[in-house]
Amino acid sequence: MSKKNWPLWEIFVRSKNGLEHRHFGSLHAADAEMALENARDVYTRRNEGVSIWVTESKHITASNPENNGELFEPAQDKVYRHPTFYDLPDEVKHM
Amino acid sequence: MKENLYNYILGIADNSLILGQRMGELCGHGPSLETDIACTNISLDLLGQVRSYFQYAAKIAGDDRTEDDIAMLRKERDYKNVLLVEQPNLNFAHTIARQFLFDVYHLAFLAELQKSTDLTLSAIANKCIKEVSYHERFSSDWVKRLGDGTSESKEKIQEAINDLWTYTDELFHQTKADKAMVLESVGVDVTKLKDDYYKRVKDLLEEATLKIPDSKWFQKGGKEGIHTEHLGYLLTDLQYMQRTYPNMEW
């Protein structure tokens, strides 16, 4: 059985009086329905009349920040560092 | 005091009280942080409803009893919740099955209670129905996930549905207070909700690739105050502080 972790989703919420959706944060969910339900529970607790957009983090393409041309591939960049990108050095394990 | 109305309200509220208490037990122990928050949300919603109902009941009683007296100082035979909601949190499948089997009823019930000629009750129903339709969506989504997930999850949720099925029929029993309130157009005739309930539940179970239990024998007694052994222990938690430190304010 494949043991996969729930993917990461980015959450955007427009409040009742708001003009646009704003990025509220992220959370893990198995699919879009769950992401919406979780987002409602985590980011809009008991707020009425909000609109929630969810999208998997991997589907977001971000523009490159200015100062790091040397270290990253240009264009098509993802929003976050990927866990698999780095081998966690031993130091991280010791507090 | 309008005794029938008072008892009728308690009959409604006790379901939310006991189920809210059960869901509160899960806090900090959910299968994921996100699910933990969702279950606590449900508990919060239910307990909020209880407060509205009990505050109304206290007014009807007309003496100095409070929502807390009603919630925490009754004897075990005076709680009127259905047996379904007092069943324990054996595992997540049981939690979801219990929630689902209650939510389908609860949503249909509130839709009717909105039409009550008692303005306070219809207002409460109006407010609660938004919360409960979310509960129903949450629990039915999870029945599907577990039913049509892995073989292990299917086995667990099937077992839970099988175990809890015997408590579903009681939802449609009427007490003396129920019947009296229906006559006054205050209460909901729950016998009329039965067919649609089983249809909705069976449809969802099929969609979740689960088997519909075929047992024809159902448990009852909660509405008359005859509970399973679980309620006694639940009440020792619920009532502890009020019993140990009587007549104090918190």
Next chain:
Amino acid sequence: MSKEQIKNLETQFEARISRDEKIEPKDWMPEKYRKTHIRQMSQHAHSEIVGMLPESNWITRAPSLRRKVALLAKVQDEAGHGLYLYSATETLGISREELYNQLHTGTAKYSSIFNYPTVTWADMGAIGWLVDGAAIINQVPLCNTSYGPYARAMVRVCKEESFHQRQGYEIMMKLANGTMEQKDLAQDALNRWWWPSLMMLGPTDAESIHTEQSMKWKLKRKSNDDLRQQFIDQTVPQAELIGLKIPDPDLKWNDERGSYDYGKINWDEFWQVVKGHGPCNKERMRARVGAWEEGEWVRDAAMAYAEKKQERKEKQVV
């Protein structure tokens, strides 16, 4: 990359921070910055979720419906805070699973205060008042920290946290103004939570190895001892206001310093608790590990269901 190039980048990096610019996930950063932030942010996240346990202990036994829902909401907030902080930490390139693994194996730490037991209802008041009070002192400066996702998570956390402290203090106030039994409950809880709360602000700075670097990166504005003094100075009057006595015979107002002198902290106890020998360390871990492991079949089922749905969707398109 040459040593010189790295040095260059580091200089630019530090300059950005001193200009109060935020560092974002994909910016170049010294490896030490990334690791330090993973350590601190995850420790913060772990503290929030382990912190749920001593308080959720009293949800089923809250003395009134109002207290029950308030406590539920508070603990739920803490779950949410954990979530914001884990998500912010994940932006640095570490998975949620790895973070939980670090917590469950004892590699990562969480605030030692949560290894103490909540034995009476009054502990709910003491925790909200003292523990959240100390946490707020730590957290408010972090709203301006250099790492963007951390700062933004902290702004959200701080907004919700003030309700927590007020709730705790209100519980204590009600008890202290109640019957003799209730007053005893409140004093007893204060007696047990005071010293651990002081320790919560961290070891005395001579023994804290991370301070200087943390200050540069705006992870820390004041030293642990300064924060501790701030906490004591603000809390003592709050206790006096409700007629409770701080359990420190050496506590005395010092006119010259304009602050309270206070007694010696038992740092032995602190280090023992941090090392895993506190009253509840084992239970806390058992609860967290248990919840995660027992939840595995649930998480697997959700993924399997999502995958099946996706397959069906794709088949339909074809």
